[in-house]
Amino acid sequence: MTDSISNSTPDPLQDPLQDPLTDRTKDRTVFANHDQSTWQSSSPSSPQTGFNFAYLDEKTKRMIRRAILKAVAVPGYQVPFASKEMPLPYGWGTGGIQVSASIIGKNDVLKVIDQGSDDTVNAVNIRKFFQKTTGISTTQNTEEATLIQTRHRIPETPLKEDQIMVYQVPVPEPLQRLEPRAQETRKMHALADYGLMHVKLYEDITHFGKITSTYDYPVMVDNRYLSSPSPIPKFDNPKLHQSPALHLFGAGREKRIYAIPPYTDVQSLGFEDYPFELQTWSQPCALCGSKSSFLDEVITNDKGGHMFVCSDSFYCQKNLSGEKENEL
Amino acid sequence: MYVAVKGGEKAIENSYKLLELERRGPAEVLELQVKQIQHQLRLSVAKVMNEGALYDPELAALAIKQASGDLLEACFLIRTFRSSLPRLGYSKPMDTLKMRVKRRISATFKDLPGGQLLGATYDYTQRLLDFSLLDQKLNTDDEGYFENSSSPSDVGDTPSVMDILEQENLLQADTPLPGDPDPKDITREPLHFPTDRPTRLQNLVRSDEGFLLAMAYSTQRGYGHTHPFAAEIKYGFVSLIIEPEELGFPIDIADIEVTECQMINQFAGNKEIAPQFTRGYGLVFGHQERKAMAMSLVDRSLRARELDEPVESPAQMEEFVLSHSDSLESSGFVQHLKLPHYVDFQSELELLRRLRSNHSKEITP
Numbered sequence: 001m002t003d004s005i006s007n008s009t010p011d012p013l014q015d016p017l018q019d020p021l022t023d024r025t026k027d028r029t030v031f032a033n034h035d036q037s038t039w040q041s042s043s044p045s046s047p048q049t050g051f052n053f054a055y056l057d058e059k060t061k062r063m064i065r066r067a068i069l070k071a072v073a074v075p076g077y078q079v080p081f082a083s084k085e086m087p088l089p090y091g092w093g094t095g096g097i098q099v100s101a102s103i104i105g106k107n108d109v110l111k112v113i114d115q116g117s118d119d120t121v122n123a124v125n126i127r128k129f130f131q132k133t134t135g136i137s138t139t140q141n142t143e144e145a146t147l148i149q150t151r152h153r154i155p156e157t158p159l160k161e162d163q164i165m166v167y168q169v170p171v172p173e174p175l176q177r178l179e180p181r182a183q184e185t186r187k188m189h190a191l192a193d194y195g196l197m198h199v200k201l202y203e204d205i206t207h208f209g210k211i212t213s214t215y216d217y218p219v220m221v222d223n224r225y226l227s228s229p230s231p232i233p234k235f236d237n238p239k240l241h242q243s244p245a246l247h248l249f250g251a252g253r254e255k256r257i258y259a260i261p262p263y264t265d266v267q268s269l270g271f272e273d274y275p276f277e278l279q280t281w282s283q284p285c286a287l288c289g290s291k292s293s294f295l296d297e298v299i300t301n302d303k304g305g306h307m308f309v310c311s312d313s314f315y316c317q318k319n320l321s322g323e324k325e326n327e328l
Numbered sequence: 329m330y331v332a333v334k335g336g337e338k339a340i341e342n343s344y345k346l347l348e349l350e351r352r353g354p355a356e357v358l359e360l361q362v363k364q365i366q367h368q369l370r371l372s373v374a375k376v377m378n379e380g381a382l383y384d385p386e387l388a389a390l391a392i393k394q395a396s397g398d399l400l401e402a403c404f405l406i407r408t409f410r411s412s413l414p415r416l417g418y419s420k421p422m423d424t425l426k427m428r429v430k431r432r433i434s435a436t437f438k439d440l441p442g443g444q445l446l447g448a449t450y451d452y453t454q455r456l457l458d459f460s461l462l463d464q465k466l467n468t469d470d471e472g473y474f475e476n477s478s479s480p481s482d483v484g485d486t487p488s489v490m491d492i493l494e495q496e497n498l499l500q501a502d503t504p505l506p507g508d509p510d511p512k513d514i515t516r517e518p519l520h521f522p523t524d525r526p527t528r529l530q531n532l533v534r535s536d537e538g539f540l541l542a543m544a545y546s547t548q549r550g551y552g553h554t555h556p557f558a559a560e561i562k563y564g565f566v567s568l569i570i571e572p573e574e575l576g577f578p579i580d581i582a583d584i585e586v587t588e589c590q591m592i593n594q595f596a597g598n599k600e601i602a603p604q605f606t607r608g609y610g611l612v613f614g615h616q617e618r619k620a621m622a623m624s625l626v627d628r629s630l631r632a633r634e635l636d637e638p639v640e641s642p643a644q645m646e647e648f649v650l651s652h653s654d655s656l657e658s659s660g661f662v663q664h665l666k667l668p669h670y671v672d673f674q675s676e677l678e679l680l681r682r683l684r685s686n687h688s689k690e691i692t693p
Binding site for chain 2: 051055057080081082083084085086087089090091092094114115116119120121122123124125151152153170180181182183208209212214215216231232233234235253255256279281294295296297311
């Protein structure tokens with residue numbers, strides 16, 4: 001991260017955003033030019049002119065980095081920040097994009113996934129955005145990446161100390177669906193009064209015999225703040241506990257940033273007699289045979305036929321190509 | 329067939345190409361010029377400038393063209409462009425008493441100093457389709473109207489209806505907040521509840537017109553009634569003045585078109601204050617009376633807490649109104665449901681199958 005920050009301070013005189021009205025045509029070209037370059041594991045290229053490195057101006061990046069530093073200092077606490085309108089809609093990853101844009105450096109290697117896959121439309125779009133505005137290298141290889149922006153998954157390949165995960169978060173407030181008023185939930189966080197959430201989980205058990213949250217399953221971070229892990233499946237929750245990587249969560253529309261620093265305790269909520277439990281599948285991945293990854297259901301015909309395959313497309317391909325990882 | 333999930337890159341490229349074809353439409357139809365939109369769809373332009381939060385009729389017209397006339401999409405384009413602009417400084421407070429009015433009406437006094445001026449409005453037209461507009465007319469004569477109305481003319485102040493009432497103490501004085509603090513800038517600081525009135529007004533002026541209209545309408549149907557009267561609605565040019573610190577004297581940098589609405593509302597009074605009229609305020613770019621009026625009604629209902637009125641209806645609840653007013657936020661989040669949710673859905677499917685199998689076991693032991 002230090003590297004990223006020192007790398008992204010261009011000369012303000014060279015910064016075309018300082019005077020964007022001088023040439024309006026320049027600004028327009030960026031999203032009209034759709035280069036045909038492939039990205040499987042793209043090398044650095046020169047970024048598109050007309051915008052600052054990683055799109056955001058340096059003052060905005062500084063503002064966001066301050067929020068990130070505060071978030072890292074108080075694990076799980078939601079730090080308000082002046083979220084900017086981005087060229088992608090709110091709800092489509094603007095929080096994650098702003099966090100990534102503020103910390104990305106010229107030597108970073110970026111991986112972007114959505115639903116575990118590098119090739120879903122929004123992941124492609126976000127990766128292209130950063131390629132255009134930074135020219136940095138991108139990869140699908142989880143191990144190669146220094147910065148991984150994700151929506152709804154944590155890669156199956158274990159993360160390392162020098163990696164940063166950036167999550168796109170739709171609803172940062174885990175209590176919002178129980179108490180929509182921010183004035184009230186802020187008080188609950190201040191008092192660490194999370195009875196409301198425990199009652200919700202208890203009611204699940206009385207109605208259905210089990211806790212029915214399957215994704216965005218609430219966690220306690222560092223034994224203090226109730227937090228949303230973002231809508232990752234609860235299958236991924238244990239990967240957050242004592243993770244060697246830094247996890248940053250950006251919610252653009254709701255204007256909040258929070259963090260789980262490396263080696264932080266992250267506990268999924270549960271009760272002694274009804275503990276947190278993981279999803280299981282009765283069959284392995286139909287493609288690579290993995291028994292330990294999160295599986296997506298793929299419908300194969302209109303007669304109810306279906307198969308289960310890894311949601312993490314890189315992991316699945318890697319298994320297929322025979323390079324079994326040691327951890328498996 | 330898992331491979332079918334791949335190929336997003338190529339599909340997106342093709343989608344871009346199709347979009348451009350659809351936007352342009354059949355080649356035999358003349359291409360729409362940005363200038364035509366700017367001058368002949370001026371009310372759309374005003375909406376895009378308001379919700380896009382940037383006063384630039386040319387770029388607003390460009391955004392409308394680029395967005396195929398989808399005004400929310402156009403607002404989005406403008407807002408994104410705006411967020412990349414540097415903040416050069418703040419203007420002096422705009423003096424709307426010095427507005428060069430093109431229209432000014434009051435619904436509270438039959439005649440008043442400054443007079444009623446109808447101007448150009450659809451209000452008193454019969455809403456009948458004018459089929460003659462189907463034919464393209466070549467050069468019409470504008471009688472020099474536009475040259476005259478855009479050149480500065482030295483009209484005196486239009487006395488405000490509000491001042492007349494204020495002199496008699498019938499209307500609550502419009503005093504600054506204690507200590508006259510600089511207003512917060514909602515583009516620099518996220519909303520923090522409870523909010524003050526300047527913050528709320530900033531949010532309302534950018535808010536979606538349809539949402540604001542519905543909120544205002546709800547107050548008229550009993551959900552937080554405010555007994556409003558339209559004291560003054562006016563539209564015209566106002567000078568924008570900046571005073572750079574290093575120069576130390578004011579510079580008139582632009583004339584902008586705005587619509588202002590002053591609403592007066594009944595107030596029962598309380599132990600400290602005798603019954604009195606109170607204000608709701610609306611100010612928007614361009615000619616947007618509907619939005620300015622809705623804004624002033626919602627501004628007034630959001631003052632409920634400040635005026636010790638019970639907060640019972642949606643239009644009085646600031647968190648409800650201000651958190652849901654922005655069309656970029658609401659449109660983005662509603663439409664994000666189009667993004668893949670395979671993983672969440674898979675998790676729910678698995679749970680539902682398990683719950684159903686437990687259910688049938690319990691019924692047939």
